[in-house]
Amino acid sequence: MSGSENKDINEVNSKWLDAHYDPVANLYTFSSCVALADLNGDGESKLVVGDLGSGASNMKLKVFKGTSLMTENTLLDLPTGLVAFHMDQNEPRTPAIAVASGPFIYVYKNLRPYFKFTLPPLEVNELEQEVWSQAREDKIDPMSLKEMLEGIRNKAQVPLSVRSLKFLMLEHQDMESFVNMHKQQPIRRQTVITCIGTLKKNMADEDAVSCLVIGTENMEIYVLDPEAFTILSKISLPSTPAFMDVTGQFDVEFRITVACRNGNIYILRRDSKKPKYCIELSSHAVGLVRVNKNIVVGCTQETLHGCTQKGKKLWTTYLPASIVTMGLMDHKSRGFQAVLVGLANSEVHMYRDKNLVNIIKTQDVITSICFGKYGREDGSLIMTTKGGGLIIKILKRTAVFDEKDTTPGPPVAQSVKLNVPKKTKLYVDQTMRERENAVAMHRAFQMDLYRLRLTAARAYVKALESNLTPMSSSASEPLKMNAVVQGLGPSFKLTLNIQNTSVCRPSMNLAISFWYDEKLYSLKTSFFKIPLLVPGLNYPIDTFVECLSDKGISDVIKVFVLQIGRSNPLLTAHINMPVSEGMALC
Template identity: 75%
Template sequence: MSSSSDSSSREGESHSKWLDAHYDPVAGLGTFSSCIALADLHGDGDFKMVVGDMGHGPYNMKLKVFKGTGQMSENALLDLPTGVVAFLMDQNEPRTPAIAVASGPFIYVYKNLRPYFKFTLPAMEVNPLEKEVWDQAKEDKIDPVTLKEMLESIRDKAEIPLSVRSLRFMMLELQEMESFVNTYKLQPLKRQTVITCMGTLKKNMADEDAVCCLVIGTESGELFILDPEAFTILTRVSLSSVPTLLDVTGQYDIEYRITVACRNGNVYILRRDSKRPKYCIELSAQVVGLVRVQKNIMIGTSQETLHGYSQKGKRLWTVTLPASIMTMALLEQKSRGIQAVLVGLKNLEVHLYRDKNLLSVINTPDIVTGLCFGRYGREDDTLIMTTQGGGLLIKILKRTAQFEDKDTSPGPPTGQSIKLNVPKKTKLYVDQTLRERENAVAMHRVFQMDLYRLRLSAARAYVKALDASLAPVSSTMQEPLTLNAAVQGIGPQFKLILNLQNTSVNRPSMQLLISFLFDEKLYKLKPAFFKVPLLVPGLNYPIDTSVECCSNKGISDIIKVFVLREGKSTPLLTAHINMPVSEGLVAA
């Protein structure tokens, strides 16, 4: 009953915040979040949805454009798309964005839905042994079977990986090898990497309609930043693994940060003019989602967890999710200044999180594989979802929707994560800082001098306490004793219990005396001086005496206890007992 009530309440909550605009279970869209983009392609204020469709076979890849609930146009793609972004290439009027589609080693750029430019990744070094083998096949010196055997031996030993042609050839059946060799042997051998992820970076302005550079990650473990007009490589950075997810913020000419999730389970943060990553986040599982929310980085992993990190790589919080993460996307409601992260789960739910707080849960008819939030048509806050079965789901966020933070994870309260309003630096603070910089050596010497004096005073006090036996623990190895006391009663009659223990290993203590020093106008002790029996090592000996308070003024004093050896005036150890106020006399 509880689970059904929870699901119904969540369903009601999602329906209260979202309007169901459209659902087509047979739209035939096989895509992911990285291949969905929303753009005003014609500059008329009517935003279209551009989708890189992977199709259901090796030759059905298409670039589809949707307007409203129907498909507007489509273009065939030669390879699987790995990223689709909309970006402005120049300042020319009309300000209509171009569409960049990453597919294989190429970036296809479309303007006005027509092919405009094709960028090709720079070729990589070919294995010389592989090239020599293909040259022999070109001259018909070796047959296809021998060619396959030689390529396999090269693959196992070579430092430079084989080209795509050789890898495809080794996957073929025996009857298909000869035709493949005859088709490709006369073509020059190339080793080309492919694009794994793509994003955009503002060139020199932070405006929405600013010119953007393309940022791409490749299978060879490199990042490229491309010029938006000439499509030349502006920056090239090598990574220790293959990048799979990208998040970019800032401006190229001023300052930017690129957050990259790689296949080795690490997330790297790069800054401008850095040849290597500035920060590294090491995770125990593969990264399946990466979204930047304001200054924090949200990372979803394959262990059903959502982590929050600062932009310097410090972990802030962790949320355990009820199912595996399928995809993640940013929800930004600009009219209210709200930013949150959408997380599509395998249990047919989409969760909305702001930091670690769950804001909303959307139930879906199928597993969501693609998410995109933004302006679609003429509606600002539209959520587009594509499902595993190829369906298309469109929801609109109500203008009256209110999100309340629900902290579902154990840990400190939400208010603890709110940043303090730290005041600005005052002139006094700045002057003090300058003084410390100028006089650092002299101030350090004064500090060290005061520290040495403090240590000397403490050492002198300690030696004095040992010499006078003012501590409740004996300092002599001949008589290793400990003493602690307890006072019982509320007055005027008290019971004083002394616990005396011999801490030596095998040596008993004999001929010991206990004496008390106190103000005779306040207290009477019976007895105030007595002998201590033989103390066996390791045993605790409780010794009690009676204390009577003689004053009715509601005051108290200290009673000193001395443990002495017969014939010596210097005590072995001393204890000071703070007597309580006699409540009986005060009440009378």
């Protein structure tokens, strides 16, 4: 079992080349904040990462070239998403980077800040505004302000602004200063961006102008114009979007698939202000990837579901560990698409439809996955780890992924066709003859068989009559003998085991004689007497044989058990002597 596992690991390693591993690259990010883009238009793709830093500080926009960091820009807030997109038709065709962070989208061109888009402010609760204006004029003290805000929070349709919510959280002594600090500014309510994607404007080309698509905390999706950053389209959702996939062209037809925090997936289309289809998952989504026209979604219950774009569920696969991140592997030049799933057990599983086609073992838990062109290599797999490491792997040119699942099933050999030779004329003739003369052939066979049996029986009887067997057949002296030869030669030890098989009659006056070729062997004593044989006991009798030849030949030694006064031997044994191997000693 472990052997086959090892083989699997080796096989996995044979598909990928380990191009780079830096365990201390200081990159803390998720798949949504990683992109590969040819930022300089020199044909070499760079890795653009929205680094989360420690979560409170050190947020950076980092660009990697090869194994080293090329540039970094400081970000003001945590990035929630990062995309590279073409925002104009200008030559050279270099993409811009959009980083979603809080309520803003920061757009970078040539790695310089270019534009900041702010989400439109939301409607503010009128009562709340009223209360704060009273506070500004010092008509009410902080305690009554708190009471009134709490009242509004519990009843109102429009939720409170962030400022009021923060105020309600404060301890009594901090309230006064907070009110004094903030009361002059007007109240604003703003939502934040939860996910970001791109949508081609009106052409399907790789480097066509794209719109930004953003999902917000207040359950809406906006499509932004690529140049003016005005809102082109706005769609409401029943819940807050968490993961988003966009396909199509804005001016023609598009489809936005969003996995929401209520555990449902909604599929939106052009010209529909409401979700067109809804997939209700049994647990919350942790990743969403579109492969061709199907949606693959990973859930918290360690499952992977495949659905059509109309929301019909196709398959479910169970995973060995919980999902940390998901990514699409789209190898365009080979036309190969698969889903990469980073698991909590430091493995990356590659699924093609529901079939597991590859497992990559990694040094640490993978938090972000990105497959695409890096540098000049098309099949690069960029992963960052939980510990801030960076792993770059390159797909081998010769790597082939089996269509078949690696999980057990009928072996391939079962469906291999055997190369059965064609029937020859001789074979056909024989078959015809057998069919026509079956009875005669059977009779002939039976006759020969009876003859063979008769011959065998006669030979047996003859052997018994002349006492050529190691079993004595005479009723007066029932004996049994077997012989053992020990040694490699030229000296052999010959042990004869003689047993009286009668019930109660002892055997007496027995002798043993040997017959052998005197040119080949010499025996110390070739004739000796046997003592009285008690019934049932085994008498071993030893003698030594010396082989005289050094030519590597052997012969038969015959052993005769004789009764004194009888000319016929009682029994005979033929001993096939082994070839003497110790000729050097002679």
